[in-house]
Amino acid sequence: MVWRPTFIVLNKKASISSVKSNQKNVSTRTLTQKWANEEETEMFAKNVRLFRQGKLSEDDFRRFRLQHGAYGSRLQTNYSMVRIKVPSGEITPEQLEKIASLSESFSIGSAHVSTRQNVQLHWVQLEDVSEVMRGLADVGLTTREACGNTVRNVMCSHFAGVCQSEEFDVTPYAKALARFLLRNPLCQNLPRKFKINFACCAKHGLVRIADIGLTSAIKDGTRGFKVYLGGGLGAASFIGHLLEDFTPEDKLLSTCMATIRLFDRRGNRENMARNRMRYLVHELGWDKFQKMVLKERSIVEMTTASSTARLFDLKEENEVMLPSKSITTTNKIIKPLPMLNEQVTVESPVYVRWLHTNVVPQKQEEYFTAFVTLGAGDITARQLRVLAGAIREFSIEGTARNTPQQNFAIRYIKADMLHEFYNRLSSVGLANTGALTIASVVGCSGTTSCNLAITNSHRLAKEIQSKFLELGLDTEDCLRDSTIKISGCPNSCGQHEIATIGFFGGASRIGAAMAPTYTMLFGGSAGEHGELGKGVMRVPAKRVIDTISKIIEIYKQERSGDETLNQWINKIVRGEGAGNVKNIENMKIELLPITQLAPIEQDAESYVDYGNDIKFTAKTARGECAA
Amino acid sequence: MNELSSKIKNKNSKNNHNDIKYKTLDIICDADTLRSLIRKNEVRVVDVRKAQDYLLEHIPTAVSLPLAQLLEKDTPQGIISILQDLGISDAMPAVIYDDTFGALAARVAWSFQYVGHINTALLELTFTRWKNLGLETEKKSNRFEKVNHSLNMNHTIYADASYVEHIKDQPGKILIDSRERLNFLTEHIPNAKNIPYTMLGSDDSILRSAREIKRYIENRGISTDSEIITYCGSVGTLSGLTYYAMKLAGAQNVKLYSKSFKEWKSLGKPKEEFRDANYWDLSAE
Numbered sequence: 001m002v003w004r005p006t007f008i009v010l011n012k013k014a015s016i017s018s019v020k021s022n023q024k025n026v027s028t029r030t031l032t033q034k035w036a037n038e039e040e041t042e043m044f045a046k047n048v049r050l051f052r053q054g055k056l057s058e059d060d061f062r063r064f065r066l067q068h069g070a071y072g073s074r075l076q077t078n079y080s081m082v083r084i085k086v087p088s089g090e091i092t093p094e095q096l097e098k099i100a101s102l103s104e105s106f107s108i109g110s111a112h113v114s115t116r117q118n119v120q121l122h123w124v125q126l127e128d129v130s131e132v133m134r135g136l137a138d139v140g141l142t143t144r145e146a147c148g149n150t151v152r153n154v155m156c157s158h159f160a161g162v163c164q165s166e167e168f169d170v171t172p173y174a175k176a177l178a179r180f181l182l183r184n185p186l187c188q189n190l191p192r193k194f195k196i197n198f199a200c201c202a203k204h205g206l207v208r209i210a211d212i213g214l215t216s217a218i219k220d221g222t223r224g225f226k227v228y229l230g231g232g233l234g235a236a237s238f239i240g241h242l243l244e245d246f247t248p249e250d251k252l253l254s255t256c257m258a259t260i261r262l263f264d265r266r267g268n269r270e271n272m273a274r275n276r277m278r279y280l281v282h283e284l285g286w287d288k289f290q291k292m293v294l295k296e297r298s299i300v301e302m303t304t305a306s307s308t309a310r311l312f313d314l315k316e317e318n319e320v321m322l323p324s325k326s327i328t329t330t331n332k333i334i335k336p337l338p339m340l341n342e343q344v345t346v347e348s349p350v351y352v353r354w355l356h357t358n359v360v361p362q363k364q365e366e367y368f369t370a371f372v373t374l375g376a377g378d379i380t381a382r383q384l385r386v387l388a389g390a391i392r393e394f395s396i397e398g399t400a401r402n403t404p405q406q407n408f409a410i411r412y413i414k415a416d417m418l419h420e421f422y423n424r425l426s427s428v429g430l431a432n433t434g435a436l437t438i439a440s441v442v443g444c445s446g447t448t449s450c451n452l453a454i455t456n457s458h459r460l461a462k463e464i465q466s467k468f469l470e471l472g473l474d475t476e477d478c479l480r481d482s483t484i485k486i487s488g489c490p491n492s493c494g495q496h497e498i499a500t501i502g503f504f505g506g507a508s509r510i511g512a513a514m515a516p517t518y519t520m521l522f523g524g525s526a527g528e529h530g531e532l533g534k535g536v537m538r539v540p541a542k543r544v545i546d547t548i549s550k551i552i553e554i555y556k557q558e559r560s561g562d563e564t565l566n567q568w569i570n571k572i573v574r575g576e577g578a579g580n581v582k583n584i585e586n587m588k589i590e591l592l593p594i595t596q597l598a599p600i601e602q603d604a605e606s607y608v609d610y611g612n613d614i615k616f617t618a619k620t621a622r623g624e625c626a627a
Numbered sequence: 628m629n630e631l632s633s634k635i636k637n638k639n640s641k642n643n644h645n646d647i648k649y650k651t652l653d654i655i656c657d658a659d660t661l662r663s664l665i666r667k668n669e670v671r672v673v674d675v676r677k678a679q680d681y682l683l684e685h686i687p688t689a690v691s692l693p694l695a696q697l698l699e700k701d702t703p704q705g706i707i708s709i710l711q712d713l714g715i716s717d718a719m720p721a722v723i724y725d726d727t728f729g730a731l732a733a734r735v736a737w738s739f740q741y742v743g744h745i746n747t748a749l750l751e752l753t754f755t756r757w758k759n760l761g762l763e764t765e766k767k768s769n770r771f772e773k774v775n776h777s778l779n780m781n782h783t784i785y786a787d788a789s790y791v792e793h794i795k796d797q798p799g800k801i802l803i804d805s806r807e808r809l810n811f812l813t814e815h816i817p818n819a820k821n822i823p824y825t826m827l828g829s830d831d832s833i834l835r836s837a838r839e840i841k842r843y844i845e846n847r848g849i850s851t852d853s854e855i856i857t858y859c860g861s862v863g864t865l866s867g868l869t870y871y872a873m874k875l876a877g878a879q880n881v882k883l884y885s886k887s888f889k890e891w892k893s894l895g896k897p898k899e900e901f902r903d904a905n906y907w908d909l910s911a912e
Contacts, residue, residue, distance in 0.1 A: 045846060052848055074904040076812075105826045108808050110911045122909055123808050125821065127846040378911035448905045459908040611905035619903055 035085065035182065036137035040144060044068055045130035062624065067150065067188070069143025070129045072624050073122065074449050081449055082107070082121040082132050083146035087178035088156035088171050088198070089117035089401040093388035096400070098139040100384035102132050111384060113377035113406045115442060115495050116195070117155050118146060122449045144182060147624065149194075151187045151260070154178035156198040157205035158401035158409040160216075162362035162369055166200035167216040168223055172317040173249070174198040177256060180312040187260055191267030192275040194260060195232065202528035206404060208240045209233050209498060211277045212259055215528055217246055224248040226528070227255055229293065230281030233492035237532050238278040241286045243293060251297065253312045254304070258296035266292075346472030350433065351422055357474045358435040359418065362411065367396070369411040370421060371435030376443035376461040377406030379430075386428040394421040404495070405483075406442055407435050434465070434474030438482045438565070441465045442495060446488030446505065447609070451621040453488030455505030455516045455541055459610040461486050461494075467545055478559075479552065482566040486518070491623070497532045498524040500566045501548060507618035508538060513600040516541040516609040516616050522584065523573035525566075534573050537588050539595045542606045546594050554581055554590060649718045652748035654875050655834060656722045658762060661686075661750060664720060671715045671771070673723045675731045676754065684764040686724065686750075686757060690714070690771065694731045697738060698862060701885075706742045707778050714771025715744065724750035724757070729833030730824065733867035737883050743779030749871060751832045784870075786856045786882040788894055791816065794856065801849050805859040805869040806888070809906055814898045816858065816891055820847060824865040827872045834872050841876040851877040858884040858891075 047064055050056040056064075062072075065080070073079035084099065099119055103111045106128040107121040114120050124132055133143060145151060156174035160166065177196065181187055187194065199205020199215045207213025213228035227247045231240025247255055259277075266284075268275040281289045344356040358371045372387065379387070387408065391400050396412035403409055413421055425431040434440055443461025446453040464484060473479055487494030488505040496502030503518035517538045524533030539547045555568050558579030568577075575583035581590060600607045609616050649669055650660075664670035665688050672689035674681045681691040690713045700709060715721055721739060725731035732749050739747045750757075758764060794800040795818055804811050804819040811821040826843060829835045841851065849855070855873050859865035863885035873881045892898070 048846070049848070076901065076904070101830075105823075108906070108909060109825070110909060112909065123812065123906055125808075125847075127848075128826070128843070130846065131843065375911060378909060380911045383911065445909070446905070448907075448909045456905045456908060459905060462908070609905075611908045614902065 034140040035087065035142040035144070035179075036133075036140055037142065037144065037183070038134070038137050040068060040142075041130050041133040041137060044070075044133055048126055048130065063148065065126075065129075066148035066624055067145060068129075068133070069146035070124075070126070071147050072451060074447065074451050074453070075619065075621050078126055079123050080126055080129050081445070082124050082129055082143055083114070084119045084121070084136060084141055084143055085146045085153040085178075086117050086119055086141070086402055087154050088160070088174040089158055089403065090156075090171065090175070090399050091119070091402060092139070092399050093391045095139045095141055096384045096388040096391070098135055098141070100381035100388075102135045103384075104381045105135075106132050110378055110380045112445065113374060113379070113402045113408070115377075115404045115406060115444065115493060116153050117402050117404065118153050119402065120445070122445070142182070145187075147193075149190045149192050151178075151181045151184075151190075151194045151196060154181070154196045154198070155206065155210070155404070156401075157200040158403045159204050159369070160198065160200040162364060162367070162411050163200035163204060164361075164363045165203065166363075167218045170198045170200055170214070170216045170225075172314045173214075173225075173252060175317040176312050176314045177253070179316070180253065181256075181260075186257065186264070190260070190264055191269045192272075192277070194263065194277065196256070199528065204527060206495075206498070206526050206530070207231075207528055208530035209237070209495070209526070210240065211263070212256055213240050214247075214252070219246040219248070222248050225252060228528075229259060230278045230286070230289065232276055232278040233495060233497050233532075234276065234278075235273070235490045235492075236279075237492065237497050238282060239530060239532060240278075241281070241290065243290060251301075253309060254297050254300045255293070257304070258293055258300045261300065262289075262292055262296050343477060344475045346475055348475070350431075351419060353433045353475060354422055354431055355418065357433045357437050357439075357480075360436070364412070366415060367412050368415060368418060369409050370413055370418065371403070372408040372410065372425060372430050373432040373435040373440055373465075374407050374430075375432075375465055376441070376458050378462075379408075383428045383430050386424065387430060390421060390424045394424070404442075405435070405440050407440060432465075432469060434469055436480065437474040438479040438484060438500075439465055439468040439474040440483075441468075442483070442485040442499070444487050444494035446486075447611075450488060450493075452491055452623040453505065454507055454618045454620060455488045455518065456610045456612070457486040457488035457494055457503070457505050460503075460518075460541060460544060463610060464545055464548065473552070477564075478562070479565050481564050482569070484548065485524075489620070490519075496521060496524070498526045498530055499533060500524065500569055501551065502533045503539070503544060505541075506538070507616070508540070510597050510607075511599050513607050514616055514618060515597060515600075515607045518544055520544075520547070522587075523570045534584065536584050537591065537595060539591075540597050540606050541609050543594055543597075547591055550591060550594055551587075554587075649746065650720055652720045652722065652746055654748060654871055655751045655832070656720075656748035657751050658757065658760070661722050662762070664722070670720045670722055671713060672750075673713065673721055673735065674754075675723060675725045675735045676727075680726065680754075682766075682768065684758075684766050686754070687763050687765045688769055689724075690769050692735065694725075694735060694864070697735055701738070703742045703778060703780060706738050707776055710739065710742070710744055710776040711773055714774050715776060716774045717744070717777055718746060721747045722750050723747065724752070724754055726754040727864075728753060728824075728828050728868070729871075730864040730868045732833075733871050734862065734864045734885075737784065737863070737867045737870055737885070741781050741784055743777065743781060745781075749833060751834070753833060756831075783880070784882055786858075786884040787886065788884070788891055788896060790882075791856060791858070791884050791891070792896060794854075799852075800854045800856070803855060803857045803866075803869060803873070804888075805857055805866040809910075810860065812901045812904075812906055814892075814900045816888065817897055817899045819858075819899075820849070822847070822869060822872075824859070824868055827868060833868070834875055837875045837877065840872050844873070844876055844878075851879070853878070854880040854882070856882045856884055858887040861887055861889040863887055 051061040070080040112120040161169035197210035214225040227243040228240030263277045401409045441461040446457035482500035485499035486503045502521040508517040521533030674689040723732040802819040857866040857869040
């Protein structure tokens, strides 16, 4: 019998009667979703005790710990980074408040938005991890399978549901798939970690750099996806391949199951450095891999019990009751928002600048999505609480999405509420401008907490952000579609390969001394047409800001017409520059005076990394990504 | 309010006799117990916030003892004279509160118990929480007749630097650093375990339940049978709160190193440092 899961058609004309007319008091919904399992809390506490008593080996304990989302901290095995999964990035005010309390009690008083829509708590004592898990379970959140060789957090574009160009809202699909795979025996012991990303449209989302990437598509009135397989960033990166022209929604689950099963069976379990699925695809060749997936899918369809398939339950995930059209909610006169499309300058009122750089209209008329700019994803407990209150008060949706740019997107805000929302954010330093511009710099945790990091990418990202905001670069629309992303090592957690200008950390010997440096890449991009950046040159950590400034200066001299920085850089990568700088080689020569360091005796400062007052040494320890 | 104040006034003369059977307090005094004791005029409520905050308003019948004032006279004789000046006799229950999550109150309570005023408790609520619950406050300053208080040193709850240094390798003796995680990571007394004070309170109370705190320390492999010495950054406030948390969890033998890490450093004693990570750069403010 051919397997056909029953799909419940999403009701796009959901009732809005539950939305009260006075927005300020709207409490639209409570998410009943439960990702947590309380028993795991007790189990974790028990295993920590057994480990401390020497009754559980270090290797067994590490595997267990990672399967439950606790990553070892930099050169300190007594502390963990607790990675909280936020499936599809959707997070409620209650959850944010709980994270605030847990960060104060057991972490460092702040939380961190990751590039894969997790929220991370750093420097949690191993003995307290179970207490964090206990608290998270109160609000339904889990850390299960956030690390380890499992299916990691299922990502979903933060625009899904409000995107002007999406075919339909993919969020319920992302959540249903995440729920189906969580704790599923199918993915408890994969050769390596496995990443799934959903996108609303061709432009948004990270579908080409995931093991499975899915973009919404419609064919002959049927919902479905464009499915990309075998992408991923890392020491060696690959762009995912399109499986077939169109994968109908009733084949979504079987396609994903087939891919995971194939990887589980055929993936490399020997060589840790080459055991992500992208290597398998690369080694077998795409054509062969593609055929194998399609064949495996038929087997899955023929052998999966319908009771199993029913565990993929879209209806469960579709509790959102939102207006699909505008509703009249207020007697206030709604002022138009000209600032969204008008040029602003550093002299513009800061609210206008914020509107221009942090707010976008939704496909739902009269509603807007506003972005909260964080510094490399850091947010304090106090800020989280104010943010939670603001979400309750100003978002009809009543939830937030965290973004791979390490910010929060607050959606469904009415135009006439934006100023008040802005004021609220501003009261706790959350109203920085530039969220959707070059000034929103991504930085992984780097040497602040990661064993693998060589440089303090986290601090560098924040330094660039504050410098750019000070210079007002967020107001320059020609820079707006450019991105800067930084990793502290070649392992791409900062997604440097999909940035317009990307950097990954390393160490360079200059004379007898070591200096913290970054390898700079040009021309990476995300989305369905995503490409990987090309290496340009090494830049000392303390010269990165000057280097970017110089690139912008050259661009402004040499651009043609209203070409953006991103367009111009891509032209240089292709060797098609129209001015003096035609290609990457020319660029290197231009930048050489800035990127070359004098001997340490003459420029000691450049041999010290950000956040340090001592001599730079490239200290790392075993990574746990693949443990 | 007025009614309550006048009742207190009427009862004042009666209570000057030393023949009352006073209530023996637990470590934490809840709001209802305190209100009942206030009504019976069988308690001395001690407000350890700044003098100007006390003058604005305070819990009915409370006397003012800003922490700084106690620290100025932080000798056994000095503390006895404070008790006497506040009209606190040997057996009279003393309930102490602050507006700093219980840490200032804890330091004062510990001092009282150190010189022998055992019947001392921490109010479970901070003043802000008390007020937010709509409980009674008053503005008038309270002074009570000076009484005698005997000195009866409780040496077992006190630790100094040489004691801390002396116990460092002894089994069954646990040193607890109450500072926040990043301060602890930066530097601490060798072998200390970190229980940040931030773990101890909840939204409703300055200390979580005994059950929870017991679980936290047992998670760390610390037995309540151990001798526990707490310290913090400077004057023993955060570690004072930890001192009471440990008592609440059932530890019998707890000591406060009241001069804490500030003194330890100034004496040039050994420290453990961790400089291989830039954890301070994770801070968002």
